[in-house]
Amino acid sequence: MPDAIVVGAGYAGLCAARRLRTAGLDVVVLEAGDRVGGRTCTARLSGGWAVDLGGQWIAPAHTRFTELARSYDAATFTGHAQGDHLLLSTTSRRRFTGELPPLPPHATAVLALALWKLDRLASRTLTTTQAQHLDSITVATWLRCRLPVPQARRLAEAVLGAELSVDVASVSMLALITAIRSADGVGGGVAAETTAALFTHGADGPAQSIAAELGDAVRLNTPVTSIQDTGNAVRVADVQAARVIVTIPPPLAGRIHYDPPMPAARDQLTQRMPMGAALKAFAVYDTPFWRAQGLSGQALDLDGPMTFDASRPGGPGLLCTLATGPAARRLTRLDAPERRATIIRSLIRAYGPRAARPLDWREKNWADDPYCRGGYNAYFPPGVLTSVGSALRTPVGRIHWAGSETATQWAGYIEGAIRSGERAADEVLRTEAKFTEPAVPS
Structure with a gap:
């Protein structure tokens, strides 16, 4: 049985899985689509030239993304x-x-x-x-x-x-x-x-590299429709683990069937937070x-x-x-x-x-x-943040939340997605006594 399940193979999910794997945990990443990268999406022209149909920019202030790009030798150029x-x-x-x-x-x-x-x-x-x-x-x-x-x-x-x-x-x-x-x-x-700079070979390059490192732990074409929290473990699709991190956009996370049901505040948040x-x-x-x-x-x-x-x-x-x-x-x-x-x-x-x-x-x-059902992010209409906004990042039982919307820094950017995944991974590591503390500080 794996230690943790991550739902979604965008930057939030992949960086959460990478953080947990570095700490020695066995991780499974379940991705509904046929590719990794989430809200980045690189197409190829004749000659192999990259075209970023999703997120594409990286700025000097995006320190976690910069470090990730450097780790995987992802070349950038100044626009x-x-x-x-x-x-x-x-x-x-x-x-x-x-x-x-x-x-x-x-x-x-x-x-x-x-x-x-x-x-x-x-x-x-x-x-x-x-x-x-x-x-x-x-x-x-x-x-x-x-x-x-x-x-x-x-x-x-x-x-x-x-x-x-x-x-x-x-x-x-x-x-x-x-x-x-x-x-x-x-x-x-x-x-x-x-x-901001752009990636020479596409903004999903580091995501592809992380996925290659994770290997068979990343399962594509595996939509998650239900999550069951038994109190002692969670069951997602045909996988059981100690914890799960859900990294997909809040409106899509709200479409998952949860057993037991989500608290009212979390349910109302995902209903009232459109893309x-x-x-x-x-x-x-x-x-x-x-x-x-x-x-x-x-x-x-x-x-x-x-x-x-x-x-x-x-x-x-x-x-x-x-x-x-x-x-x-x-x-x-x-x-x-x-x-x-x-x-x-x-x-x-x-x-x-x-x-x-x-x-x-x-x-x-x-x-x-x-x-995805929209972009770049889900947004907050009037009255949502002060009434149910606190449910955005608060874990529910063995379920943790990540994704760019949940970031406290650079929300709406790839940088925010990376930070949110690492933050959720650290939550998992802190809440299970058998898990070691992460080697890399937040």
């Missing part, structure tokens, strides 16, 4: 950032440099003040009353009050909505503050994105032609998706389109040819007629993925 960025709307196309698009002076001042207030809220210890108030309103409500200038508010809604992968009218203000705090402030999140919406598409060209125009390949469309240059050194030109929240939902209502045509029209507006005929096209709608 192309030279040249002008673009700000698009239905009526305009503007080039700019710097982290934020240019606004009229009064709008810039109002936006800077609002960002300062967000940082202050994230750095403070909130009273119960303050937390309940922030949890009772949406991000959209807060922005309407703090950003009366339409240009500044529209930009903030686009940027924050993209960060949360959800319409700002759907997510709690306390949830935004919690996310900012987990990324070391507004500046920390911006710095992580502007200094965000994310769609990623790559247009492939013979070269990154936009660089010759003095463009970075980065564009923010206030009415649609964002675009990035994801070209590998020496490889074809890759324009990565990332649609989140309402933009993703609008695109996913279209059939595949119409969706592609819509995105290409946006690329033509940004980069000219050479964008009209990509050599190849890859896309992934994460809401269609049966073992």
Whole structure:
């Protein structure tokens, strides 16, 4: 009988299993899909060039991910950032440099003040009353009050909505503050994105390496539909062990049948925590032609998706389109040819007629993925965090929880998934007297 079972072979599950295996435990990882990597997903173009259809960036502040990449010799490169960025709307196309698009002076001042207030809220210890108030309103409500200038508010809604992968009218203000705090402030999140690197051979490379180390302990195509906690052990599928770590997104974890049933708070949490919406598409060209125009390949469309240059050194030109929240939902209502045509029209507006005929096209709608059902993360609507949020990480009997949503640092990032898996593994090691303490500190 194995010592522990891990449900899910994303970065949280694999890093939990790796931590337990290092401590000498016998571990089984059960993965519903036919691959490892979770919310990372690397496709291959002709010539073997990698295309990351899921999470792809690694920043210097992502220390656990950096250490993991180094351990497995996963090569990275600095993404192309030279040249002008673009700000698009239905009526305009503007080039700019710097982290934020240019606004009229009064709008810039109002936006800077609002960002300062967000940082202050994230750095403070909130009273119960303050937390309940922030949890009772949406991000959209807060922005309407703090950003009366339409240009500044529209930009903030686009940027924050993209960060949360959800319409700002759907997510709690306390949830935004919690996310900012987990990324070391507004500046920390911006710095992580502007200094981020990409993986030469795909962001799921370290995950593949961990899975190879674990060998037969990783069982693919094994959906978990029920977990039974007998008091002395847990039974998952046809496997029995002392403990189980569930690392799949909370809404999917809520679909598992538990015996005995989950406590009310945990059950209500998973019912009230939907997944965000994310769609990623790559247009492939013979070269990154936009660089010759003095463009970075980065564009923010206030009415649609964002675009990035994801070209590998020496490889074809890759324009990565990332649609989140309402933009993703609008695109996913279209059939595949119409969706592609819509995105290409946006690329033509940004980069000219050479964008009209990509050599190849890859896309992934994460809401269609049966073992994710959205992206990047599950989010907290108003009222959830202060009422049942404490159930997010609290073990239930012999069942422990991990996944990027449960991270206290870098939640919503691969870094957060890694940290959450290691934290849950440490919980298992501490709760069973026969298990040794982990050799690597958290």
